[in-house]
Amino acid sequence: MDLSSTNSHRKSLLRKSNRRSTFVFKPHDQDEPPSGNPSNTSEVNEELKKEYETLQLLNKALDSTITNFDETRNKILEFSKTVDDTEKLLDVWLNILEKTEKTKQLIEDPEYGRKSK
Numbered sequence: 001m002d003l004s005s006t007n008s009h010r011k012s013l014l015r016k017s018n019r020r021s022t023f024v025f026k027p028h029d030q031d032e033p034p035s036g037n038p039s040n041t042s043e044v045n046e047e048l049k050k051e052y053e054t055l056q057l058l059n060k061a062l063d064s065t066i067t068n069f070d071e072t073r074n075k076i077l078e079f080s081k082t083v084d085d086t087e088k089l090l091d092v093w094l095n096i097l098e099k100t101e102k103t104k105q106l107i108e109d110p111e112y113g114r115k116s117k
Contacts, residue, residue: 034052036045106112 036042036048040048
């Protein structure tokens with residue numbers, strides 16, 4: 001296997017970006033936009049600033065989506081617990097109904113009183 005052809009093949013697969021760095025300084029306060037790269041033209045810096053703002057909006061949308069998923073997950077878990085509790089109550093109610101029916105049958109049975117004497 002030719003090593004030079006493998007390296008060139010890898011280089012063609014790993015396309016390099018023309019952009020090396022978007023910003024020179026990262027601000028300490030994350031609410032503040034980063035300052036532009038002085039070696040770029042003002043148009044490039046303005047384009048990068050718009051891209052940064054678009055990414056900020058995308059991040060906020062994704063954060064909101066994740067928050068909504070978490071809230072939905074919690075509501076589904078709560079609903080599942082409620083369903084389990086309801087099922088337990090129905091089991092208790094059915095048990096009460098069965099015992100009530102047996103008691104009714106015993107009371108209405110004319111032979112019941114004679115058997116106990």
